[in-house]
Amino acid sequence: MSDASNINASDEGSLSAEQQLPRHVAIIMDGNGRWAKKRLLPRFAGHKSGVKSARMAIEVCVKLNIDALTLFAFSSENWKRPRKEVDLLMDLFVSSLREEAASLHKNNIRMRVIGDRQAFSEKLQKRIEEVETLTAENDGMTLTIAANYGGRWDILQAAQRAVAENRTIDEELFTRYLSLSDLPEPDLFIRTGGEHRISNFLLWQLAYTELYFTDTLWPDFDKARFVEAMRDYAGRQRRFGRTSEQVEKG
Structure with a gap:
């Protein structure tokens, strides 16, 4: 990750201070393997290229003062992939943590990993513990x-923790046991790669x-496409069960 100050305001297109930006963005970074296949490259080349897009997403979020960014890097179902690919992904995870730790810390970013x-x-x-400890006191993004990680795993472990503590569960209490309990719920979810x-x-x-x-594959999801997703979000009306008239009245 480069210094976030290297991002120019003009790169963010027509986003303005008046537009509503998300506090928390969550992304499924899909399409690395297909990106590599289209170029007659091994699938791992796509994963390596995908790291660059992840770095871009971090930089843009820092520039736009987004509070939180959550990236789905490896699901609990991904263990079903060929063993060689899984091993290479684990190696890439280790090397990425090693290479990015100092830059994350320099940019005041708190990093943590959720999942089993x-x-x-x-x-x-x-390596995960080292980076989490290094950045734990940072108060930026x-x-x-x-x-x-899997959403069902997250719900199950939350329920198990609550039961173990003999707690009577309601929605508010249950939420405290989930992996992202200290963050606002995601405002914007992005999935690349054409899957819906x-x-x-x-x-x-x-x-x-x-x-x-x-439909853009993750390694091709550049700054302009990310900003376009932000712009699309800014044009939506979030009602949370209310009518448009109620939202407009505030």
């Missing part, structure tokens, strides 16, 4: 990486999130 870490190697678990589903990602948290789908 027990399936990860000790090396990867240690919160970057969350969802890895070995949320694929077991943040099932509870996306209840009222604005959904944005694009």
Whole structure:
């Protein structure tokens, strides 16, 4: 990740201070393998290129003062992929954490990982803990990486924790046990790659999130396309069960 100050205001297109921007953006970064296949490259080349798009998304969110960015990096279902690809993805995760840690800290970004870490190697678990500890006191944007994560797992572990503490569960209490309990729920969900589903990602948290789908493959999802998604969000009216007239009256 480069210094966020290198992003020029003009790169954000026609976004203005008057437009409503999301506080929290969640992204399924889909299409790396297909991007590589179109170029007659191994699938892993697409994953490596996808890291650059993730870096871009972080930089734009910092520039626009977005409070939180959550990236779906590896789902609990992705273990079904060929073993070689999974191993390469784990290696890429380790190297990316190592390479990006100092820059995240420099830019005052708090990074943490959500998901079941027990399936990860000790090396990867240690690297995650190191970066989380390094950035824990940062009070800028919160970057969350969802890895070995599933929305059903999240709901189940929240329920198990509540039961273990003998708590009578209501919606407010239950939410406190979920992985993103300290963040506002996502305002904008983006999925690249042409699929129109949320694929077991943040099932509870996306209840009222604005959904944005694009055919663009993740490595091709550049700054202009990200800003276009923000602009699309800014043009929507969020009613949360109310009528348009009620929203307009405030």
